[in-house]
Amino acid sequence: MSPAVEIAVEDLAGLEVAALAGADRIELCQDLDLGGTTPAPELVEQAVRRARELVAARDAKPHLDVHVLIRPRASSADFLGRPAEFAADADAIERMVDQAAAVVDAGAAGVVLGVLTEAGELDLPALEAVRDSALLAAQRAGRGLTLTLHRAVDAMPSREARVAAVQAAIGLGIHRVLSSGGQARALDGADDLSAMVDAAEDLVEICAGGGVRPADVVDLVRRSGVGSVHLSARRRPGAPVEPDAPETLTDPAIVAAAVDAAGEL
Structure with a gap:
């Protein structure tokens, strides 16, 4: 089976571009320049509605869905080797708990x-609190929920x-x-990713992200x-833009090229 292609977007226009170009999954966030933060629930609701419309119209893959980043703050996109960027005090954890329920x-x-x-290990109590909040919201809605551990793992000190x-x-589900x-580019971290795939034993999917080009x-x-x-x-600075192109940084040509490349596998 070909690998799925997930596109990170920060607006509805970006979601439409990615969906129409054949993306399998959307990660919705804000502040992509800083590595991403949590979008407003109103935007999440609009994005979910639009994704469903595109699927219903057969303009998107039938399994297209929207996943949402839970991260209340970001100070720099350069977080490699800086676990403090993903550390959270009690107030930040409470905010993530609330955000997780709201986006679900x-x-x-x-x-x-x-x-x-701060030492670069998983904060298990915090993760469990955010996880449980999201799962309880999904349970209230009577549906399942997919949980993804994000690139905080790349701030850890070693393979x-x-x-x-x-x-x-x-163990966290x-x-x-x-x-x-x-690494800054997933291609340069392929050996570490391979070790992670082996450790996953087909129980967890490993998704490669970070500086990925088609x-x-x-x-x-x-x-x-x-x-x-x-x-x-994202469209490269100075790249030509078609007169009727939607106002978004998501580039349909890059999405389509990534989808085509994945289809070769």
Whole structure:
């Protein structure tokens, strides 16, 4: 089976572009320049509604759904080796708990979460609190929910720490781990990603994300064995824009190229 292609977007126009170009999954967030923060529940509700409309009209893949990042703050997109970027005090944890419930109430099919200690280990009590809040909201709505552990794992100090995080994710009931293998570009972290895939034992999906370009997809998947790839597919500065193109940074040509590359596998 070809790897799934997940596109990170921060607006409805970006969702439409990604869906029409063949994306399998959407991660909705804000502040992509900083690595992403949680969008407003109103935007989540609008995005879920639009995704359903596109699926109903057969303009998107039938399994297209919207997953939402749970991260209340971000100070820099350069978080490699900086676990403090994902550490949270009691107030931040409470905010994430509330955000997780709110986005699931708004219709999100999944939440993307991650909390570390200052030492760079998974903050298990915090993760459990956010997880439980999201799952309770899904239970109230009578539907399932997908849980993804995000690139906080790339701020960890070593491959061994990321492998341990994958093993912990299994115990937490997490379905997917998003990682670049601790590198700025997932292709450069392919060996770490491969170790994470082995540790997952097919119980958790490893999704490669971080500096992924369409030209990387085939080599990245073959070297690492990941089940999906994640990219923002943002238009490069100065790239030509068609007169009737929607106002979004999501580039349909980049999405389509990533989807085509994944289809070769």
